[in-house]
Amino acid sequence: MDDNANHDGNDDGVIRRDFLAYTAVGMGAIGVGSFLWPMVDSMNPARDVLALASTEIDLSAVAEGQSITVKWRGKPVFVRHRTAEEIAVAESVDLGDLPDPEADSTRVQNAQWLVLVGICTHLGCVPIGQKDADAKGDYDGWFCPCHGSHYDTSGRIRRGPAPRNLEVPPYQFVSDTLIKVG
């Protein structure tokens, strides 16, 4: 390990290109690497973090036209109980007008319920639009105040610097009024 690959102070050349020396340096490198990897890996999510990766959301109290925010993996998840009008608007958009074309039907499991990760795809701020009083942007969905991205009633990016639509997390309906995210 102490060996120095680019030393040139060897006058006698005894160990230069010596098989033993190369083996030793190689094993030293493997040894140091195997010590460093656990340190790096310890910074990855631990077992308890991974185990908490799913959250159940009760929908029974969310009236039509309302939204709730729930924490999942430390991030906000938006659940919107969409009105018939909002659904109609979302479904009627011409995909050619979208920066990130995606049909509304592929973004929902049940058209009434829109489930999104509430993180702007630009630089990670939480868009506003969950409360009635919030500005909802030009497309009546969400608006990110950090850098001005506008999302529509399907959570798709319509204008502003964000490159992609708001992410749809993996979720499933456990019953009509209960979904499990993660």
Next chain:
Amino acid sequence: MISAHSAPEFKNSVVRWIDRRLPIFTMLHGEYIVYPVPKNLNYFWSFGGMAMVVLVVVVLSGIMLAMQYAANTDLAFDGVERIMRDLNYGWLLRYVHMNGASMFFIAVYIHIFRALYYGSYKNPRELIWILGVVILVLMMATAFMGYVLPWGQMSYWGATVITNLFSALPVIGEPIVTWLWGGFSVDNPTLNRFFALHYLMPFVIFAVVLLHVAAMHQSGSNNPTGVEVKSQEDTITFHPYMTAKDSFGLMVFLFVFAFFVFIAPNYMGHPDNYIPANPLSTPAHIVPEWYFLPFYAILRAVDFQFLWLVPAKLGGVLLMFSSLLVLAMLPWFDTSKVRSCRYRPIYRWFVLLFVVDVVILGYVGGKPAEEAYIVIAKLATLYYFTHFLMITPLVGWIEQPRKLPNSISESVLKSV
């Protein structure tokens, strides 16, 4: 003893570019490649390097652990167990860190023994020696505070007992202890500051180690004969000779380290530290970590008033700190002109006897404070100080050293 070799020609142009502006490569070349060392160094000379490697390993694992640890009395114990159970390789990092502390002390104690036996502390190396004692003291403080962090029963009561040492000081003692605690007992503020200082101290140790090594490169390594290097014939270059030898020694040392980490990680610990701290109940038999035991024995040996002036509590504390002080002053107690015990027929036995004495102190330090052990501790403590204050100077005057070889080369040739 900076090498007389001229600056090397580096083939790599980037290296050359940097080196012309900041000659670190020339320095490394001079201090670690062509640096001349006595050719008769034995494996005792490898322990300094081993200690350095363990220090790096402990610091790295410690940084990773600090990313997971929460210095809060409600979270610390369970948080450490979370590291052990849930974190990827958390058990490995923690076992490396806690056994690394012990391995660091093992390496350093052997390193100190080598200096004692071969007289490495003598002129012109007194400052290296004193810096070494400073490192030892810093290590002790760091290890002590680190032991508090898991917040088990031994953590808590160890912290309580050791911080209470300061209450022995007259008048200012009590306010100082309250200040150390940040409260009226060892509690959350104490844990917080211990964590902060435990993180800081290793970097202070690094700085002192740097000075220790720089001073060593100034006077050059001592060697088993204790005779200074006289000509180039007495030396070999650091690379490849010492690098090969030290790497081998280091790997044997790492084998022992790995054995403790993987096979017996709790052997040098105390089972009571797997019980969460309980301020309402002291364990039946509290002891510090093994590396403190000799000093702990000296502390407990004083159970009497000293000269009608110094109460027992203060006497014990003063004596314990004095034991490190006399160690630091050793270069001035030793009156012999000869360095190595190889040529000191009487003193060598006293050095070994001193080691036995420290082992005995360590043994009784781990025993309960019962009559028989206290008597042994008192005698061993008396001998500890006698060794430095009387035996070492007296033997230096009385002893007839054996004839020193004219040079290192001569001694090597003779023994072959």
Next chain:
Amino acid sequence: MNKLLSLAAAAALTLTSFTAYAAGGALVPPEMPWPSVGYFGAFDKASLQRGLKVYTEVCSGCHSLRLLSYRDLGDLGYSNAEVKAYAAEYEVLSEPNKDGDRVLIQASSADKFVSPYANEQEARALNSGALPPDLSLIVKARNRGKGNFFANFYDMLRGRGYASGADYVYALMTGYGDPPADVEIAEGMHYNKWFVGNAIAMAQPIYKADPAADGTPGTIEQQAKDIASFLMWASEPRFEERRAMGTKVLLFIALFIIVLYMLKRRVWRDVH
């Protein structure tokens, strides 16, 4: 000279090996042949599963296991569905609901083992003042060794790890009986040969049971062995990972030592 040096080195090493707790003079429980000890030991999964059953049916009435999560049971060979079903038997407090109340809901596999008591005060109140200790680390916390430096050192070399804590748990489970004629046991206390002071607040927990489904006899000894094994695992669920990696690391270092020794010999060939 070399003799002297090795003597000194041996002395220094001996000093390092003084485990502080070697004293105590407490009774040393007899050594049990745990399958997980030694350099190549591994847990007996069937025994751990039976041990979990003993914990669930007997110990968990009074003793918590608060550092263990239900998901950890996957290591005992249970499927995710089995772990979930086991956790579902217990209830935990939910996060505050929309009315601000915390209600009891089914535990999930991500939850920690549910404790029988809400806090220490309740535990003491329901156990005539005694506190049943948490069992998550009990084997490591009772790993007191054999009370003698050389025996402990030998055990370390044999790779017994923290097995002496399991020896103690086994001994305690099987150590109940009538007190000798000269020993007076206070009201509400129970005689146990292996408990410090011989008077323990816990009544004999394990009695002879029906054989397990796999035909393992339901003797007290067998159940004690199973619960001690289970608690040994619970003290360090990552134990097998450590053992497996340790074998590889030690082997690698041993090989590296040989290579470096040959290299050193070769480099030093010409030095005199």
